[in-house]
Amino acid sequence: MLEVQGLHTHYGRAEILADVSFAVGAGEVVALLGRNGAGKSTTLKSIMRLVRPTKGEVTFLGERISRLDPYQICRRGLGYVPEDRRIFTDLTVVENLEVARQAPRAGAPLWTLERLFHLFPNLAERRHRSARAMSGGEQQMLTVARTLMGNPRAILLDEPSEGLAPVIVEQMARAVQELKAEGVTIVLSEQNLHFAAVVADRAIIIEKGRIRYTGTMRAALADETVRATYLMV
Amino acid sequence: MGFYVVQFLTGLASAASLFLVASGLTIIFGVTRVVNFAHGSFYMLGAFIAYSLVKTLPLGPTGFWVGVVLAALAVGVIGVVMEVTILRRIYQAPELFQLVATFGVVMVAKDAALLFWGPEDRLGPRAPGLNKAIELFGSRVPEYDLVVIALGFVVLGLLWLLFNRTRWGAVVRAATQDREMLSALGINQKLLFTAVFFLGSVLAGLGGALQLPRASVSHQMDLSIIATVFVVVVLGGMGSIPGAFLAAVIISELSAFGILIFPKITLVLMFLVMVVVLVARPFGILGKPVPDVGEPVQSDETLTRLPSALGWAGYVAVVALLLAIPMLLSEFYLVLWTQVFIFALFAASLHFIMGGGGMVSFGHAAYFGLGGYGCAMLLVRAGLPMEATLLLAPVVAAAGAALFGYFCVRLSGVYMAMLSLAFAQIVWSVVFQWSDVTGGEDGVNRVWPSPWAKDRVVFYYLTLTLAAVGIFTLWRLLFAPFGYTLRAGRDSPMRAESIGIDIRFHRWLAFIISGAAAGVAGSLLALAKGFVGPTWVDIPRSIDALMMVLIGGVQTLVGPILGALTFVILEDRLSAFDYWRSAFGLIIILICVLMPKGIVGSGRALIGRLGLGGGGER
Numbered sequence A: 001m002l003e004v005q006g007l008h009t010h011y012g013r014a015e016i017l018a019d020v021s022f023a024v025g026a027g028e029v030v031a032l033l034g035r036n037g038a039g040k041s042t043t044l045k046s047i048m049r050l051v052r053p054t055k056g057e058v059t060f061l062g063e064r065i066s067r068l069d070p071y072q073i074c075r076r077g078l079g080y081v082p083e084d085r086r087i088f089t090d091l092t093v094v095e096n097l098e099v100a101r102q103a104p105r106a107g108a109p110l111w112t113l114e115r116l117f118h119l120f121p122n123l124a125e126r127r128h129r130s131a132r133a134m135s136g137g138e139q140q141m142l143t144v145a146r147t148l149m150g151n152p153r154a155i156l157l158d159e160p161s162e163g164l165a166p167v168i169v170e171q172m173a174r175a176v177q178e179l180k181a182e183g184v185t186i187v188l189s190e191q192n193l194h195f196a197a198v199v200a201d202r203a204i205i206i207e208k209g210r211i212r213y214t215g216t217m218r219a220a221l222a223d224e225t226v227r228a229t230y231l232m233v
Numbered sequence B: 001m002g003f004y005v006v007q008f009l010t011g012l013a014s015a016a017s018l019f020l021v022a023s024g025l026t027i028i029f030g031v032t033r034v035v036n037f038a039h040g041s042f043y044m045l046g047a048f049i050a051y052s053l054v055k056t057l058p059l060g061p062t063g064f065w066v067g068v069v070l071a072a073l074a075v076g077v078i079g080v081v082m083e084v085t086i087l088r089r090i091y092q093a094p095e096l097f098q099l100v101a102t103f104g105v106v107m108v109a110k111d112a113a114l115l116f117w118g119p120e121d122r123l124g125p126r127a128p129g130l131n132k133a134i135e136l137f138g139s140r141v142p143e144y145d146l147v148v149i150a151l152g153f154v155v156l157g158l159l160w161l162l163f164n165r166t167r168w169g170a171v172v173r174a175a176t177q178d179r180e181m182l183s184a185l186g187i188n189q190k191l192l193f194t195a196v197f198f199l200g201s202v203l204a205g206l207g208g209a210l211q212l213p214r215a216s217v218s219h220q221m222d223l224s225i226i227a228t229v230f231v232v233v234v235l236g237g238m239g240s241i242p243g244a245f246l247a248a249v250i251i252s253e254l255s256a257f258g259i260l261i262f263p264k265i266t267l268v269l270m271f272l273v274m275v276v277v278l279v280a281r282p283f284g285i286l287g288k289p290v291p292d293v294g295e296p297v298q299s300d301e302t303l304t305r306l307p308s309a310l311g312w313a314g315y316v317a318v319v320a321l322l323l324a325i326p327m328l329l330s331e332f333y334l335v336l337w338t339q340v341f342i343f344a345l346f347a348a349s350l351h352f353i354m355g356g357g358g359m360v361s362f363g364h365a366a367y368f369g370l371g372g373y374g375c376a377m378l379l380v381r382a383g384l385p386m387e388a389t390l391l392l393a394p395v396v397a398a399a400g401a402a403l404f405g406y407f408c409v410r411l412s413g414v415y416m417a418m419l420s421l422a423f424a425q426i427v428w429s430v431v432f433q434w435s436d437v438t439g440g441e442d443g444v445n446r447v448w449p450s451p452w453a454k455d456r457v458v459f460y461y462l463t464l465t466l467a468a469v470g471i472f473t474l475w476r477l478l479f480a481p482f483g484y485t486l487r488a489g490r491d492s493p494m495r496a497e498s499i500g501i502d503i504r505f506h507r508w509l510a511f512i513i514s515g516a517a518a519g520v521a522g523s524l525l526a527l528a529k530g531f532v533g534p535t536w537v538d539i540p541r542s543i544d545a546l547m548m549v550l551i552g553g554v555q556t557l558v559g560p561i562l563g564a565l566t567f568v569i570l571e572d573r574l575s576a577f578d579y580w581r582s583a584f585g586l587i588i589i590l591i592c593v594l595m596p597k598g599i600v601g602s603g604r605a606l607i608g609r610l611g612l613g614g615g616g617e618r
């Protein structure tokens, strides 16, 4: 479904990603794990072309997307949820969602406002309120819901559990599982091993911009050296 | 009573048409962050096009309204053409390049209007059926004014509906906040920008077209409205439509009633209000902090070091060559080169605060003009000798810079630039309206150098010396501890503050030094020409300085000098032609599009690409 091949990304002269390659199958949930500053967010942004990689190819559904603009990538059915939420605080909740609306897409679940409010009940109560006045957890739900308005076939989810209260993390995990059940392919970057363990099938571990490990989530958790070397915070 | 009501309504009618134009500009700025100088030209073109359409459309009385609407749409198309052919290519460049490019469009539009409509002002027809006046409390109000007021409210309402009740409006509001996120959500930014330019330009065109029955259509409409519109947009808060409406009413009523109370200072009044508001509310009445989209200057490659020994040798060689010019060239070129030096100093003074301090001034002509007028006043009116005026005139400019800079350095980014523009306009208004002292529109003549310096060759050397000393002093300062502090404040203000540096004070000092240097340039030009006039302080002169710095390349020391050289020579070569302004504008646009790093920056990039750089510098 999504193949990343030999991605190199620089910020100024600093090399942030070096030869990042991996593939994600349809319907899979893959966790991109790594410490602070490992390059997880940069990987997702490079796929989305929000930062321009210096080298490398990305294909999505068999089509090369590494020359497209972000909006074109999104319109191919690849959604992106940023780590810092970036909701539009001048808009209401419903407006935030409407802005991201796209036409129904073959092979992807169709999201309506009602379905999204069902998935995230907290949003329903505030639908006409300004997005500015929401708690961090509600804002996080709104960013995910907003991306779903594009009816994506796959989404890149950057640290959905970051800075959230345990109850909300649990809600978020349930939402991810529901998406998975709908057949949405998910790549999520995580530092919360617990969260990743609950939702992910496979783990990709990145450190200093290089892929260090790929395997099933279960195997990664079971492997003492992997845990000790890359995942202990 | 009746008189005041009428005065109020007249003010409101002006406010309504001002609002139309300002709302367009504020929408464009809010989404694209382009400070579009051409907006005033679009307003002018709207009026001219409507004039022609209304005259020629064979539709009888409805022809007027059809003509107005068609003119607005035509201007919308012109806006789209500008966006697609020019701005789209340079959104990646520093913001100021877009501004300079739109100023190129101002020049082209001016010539286009001259070509199509001739040099005379045009008196438009009255609106059919609305050419009477209504009696109100014993005074008379033109019916058309009431219609314009109503239209102002209608447009305000429609814009409100558009932005608050449609998906497109929500997209635009989201874009003012986070364009990148929007693109990751599937919104085509290019299309959005183009649409926004269309809407904004339509509003400018509509504003111009509706002026037809109220005032004659003139070639001065473009720059005379743009300053006012900037004030309105900044006052209201950049990007805020209700803010623009409120500010348009405040400004228009202020001049409607101000003219009764202070007829002498009407022009100054508006800018004073802007200063007061910005000092109290740095983001305008209803504005929000503008998300920063990159500083005007990229810090990593800026002014990292003074020229090496070899570099200095190069400069010495250049100066030696310049010293020899009088022996090599005719008198005509001496005059030209004298101007090159003067403008090089002027550009270097602006570059000093831009490159060194990250401060952008849209009003640097103020200090140039204060130097020029200071020189003229002291020499002609006070009868001081030239030597004394050359010392004192820069002090006048520095005093102005100290006063204005005190407020400017409190703001940053576009707001600071706009405040500096407002101050320059204050100086301009004073110069223009205080004619007993300044000579008003005619300026001051007979500003001659002392007899010993009258000779062109002597004056050439005098200018060369002063300009070179000035420029080298500025450079030296940039690489003295003062300059490092300044740059620390530019690149990481928080950190600089935290280690106990008073950034504001350093910035203020830099502003004053820069003003003094611009003052030297201004007084030299006054002596060179024997004349000063209000155009010296006007917007185009300020933009000239910006162009020189940007054309040359703000990241380098020599950039501004090469920019001034290019500028003066281009202007001299082109001014022989009838339509030199548009040729000049086109060249400016081309430079912006093709060399977004300036001449020096792009030259270096080219050398680098050809592998001739020999490493080292990047």
Ligand SMILES: Nc1ncnc2c1ncn2[C@@H]1O[C@H](COP(=O)(O)OP(=O)(O)OP(=O)(O)O)[C@@H](O)[C@H]1O
Residues within 6 Å of the ligand: A011, A016, A034, A035, A036, A037, A038, A039, A040, A041, A042, A043, A083, A191
């Ligand atoms: N805009 C930027 N400019 C320069 N360097 C950056 C920029 N963004 C990130 N970096 C650097 O790139 C590296 C990787 O950052 P990235 O955000 O991808 O890490 P991450 O794995 O997502 O970390 P975190 O878990 O903290 O979100 C870090 O060293 C970071 O400092």
Ligand SMILES: [Mg+2]
Residues within 6 Å of the ligand: A040, A041, A042, A083, A158, A159
């Ligand atoms: Mg991250």
